[in-house]
Amino acid sequence: QQxxxxxxxxxxxxxxxxxxxxxxxENTAFxxxxxxxxxxxxxxxxxIAIRPDVSEKKEGRFTISFNKSAKQFSLHIMDSQPxxxxxxxxxxxxxxxxxxxxxxxxxxxxxx
Amino acid sequence: xxxxxxxxxxxxxxxxxxxxxxxxxxxxHRSVSWYQQTPGQGLQFLFEYFSETQRNKGNFPGRFSxxxxxxxxxxxxxxxxxxxDSALYLCASSLLLAGGTTDxxxxxxxxxxxxx
Numbered sequence: 022q023q024x025x026x027x028x029x030x031x032x033x034x035x036x037x038x039x040x041x042x043x044x045x046x047e048n049t050a051f052x053x054x055x056x057x058x059x060x061x062x063x064x065x066x067x068x069i070a071i072r073p074d075v076s077e078k079k080e081g082r083f084t085i086s087f088n089k090s091a092k093q094f095s096l097h098i099m100d101s102q103p104x105x106x107x108x109x110x111x112x113x114x115x116x117x118x119x120x121x122x123x124x125x126x127x128x129x130x131x132x133x
Numbered sequence: 134x135x136x137x138x139x140x141x142x143x144x145x146x147x148x149x150x151x152x153x154x155x156x157x158x159x160x161x162h163r164s165v166s167w168y169q170q171t172p173g174q175g176l177q178f179l180f181e182y183f184s185e186t187q188r189n190k191g192n193f194p195g196r197f198s199x200x201x202x203x204x205x206x207x208x209x210x211x212x213x214x215x216x217x218d219s220a221l222y223l224c225a226s227s228l229l230l231a232g233g234t235t236d237x238x239x240x241x242x243x244x245x246x247x248x249x
Binding site: 121125 | 137166175189
């Protein structure tokens with residue numbers, strides 16, 4: 022049973038475009054929602070994270086939008102660059118439990 | 134500050150064997166979690182250790198076990214290996230904040246296990 026559903030599976034955008042990756046969850050006890058970026062041969066690295074008390078968070082070119090009532094959250098990458106080409110994972114967990122439930126990942130390709 | 138290190142990086146075993154993987158967390162981090170990453174199942178939580186005690190456990194068979202030492206280094210063991218155990222095994226470390234709130238999990242590069 023996938024606790025966090027992620028879409029799309031893959032995404033191709035032109036340089037400068039704004040890719041959007043969406044995630045949905047069912048467990049209303051989740052209160053920590055991080056996004057990870059993974060390059061081939063590397064472990065996932067935290068990009069940005071949000072808690073449900075805010076609806077949006079920006080860090081550099083990365084923005085998380087969070088809709089608590091719909092149990093959905095999304096990642097927007099502004100002014101995407103070829104170096105952003107990687108696999109992106111959304112995740113969710115309950116505070117106090119270091120047990121991240123990951124989405125299935127989105128492979129992003131940014132074309133120069 | 135050095136990141137999370139995992140050894141070995143690559144491992145080839147045959148069915149029925151057992152394997153031990155090692156993880157050294159970031160200095161000062163006392164929580165260590167293990168995840169399995171496969172193309173079919175994605176990233177799945179195995180277990181978490183804090184202060185040498187298992188705090189959480191995922192939905193994996195008893196063949197998967199772990200432990201943590203007093204210096205926070207952790208090992209995971211898989212006994213009676215099956216073909217389906219071929220995966221990237223990732224270790225992540227984090228601080229546990231006051232009140233038990235989780236902090237960012239920092240992942241190591243993983244150990245690529247191939248079972249033949």
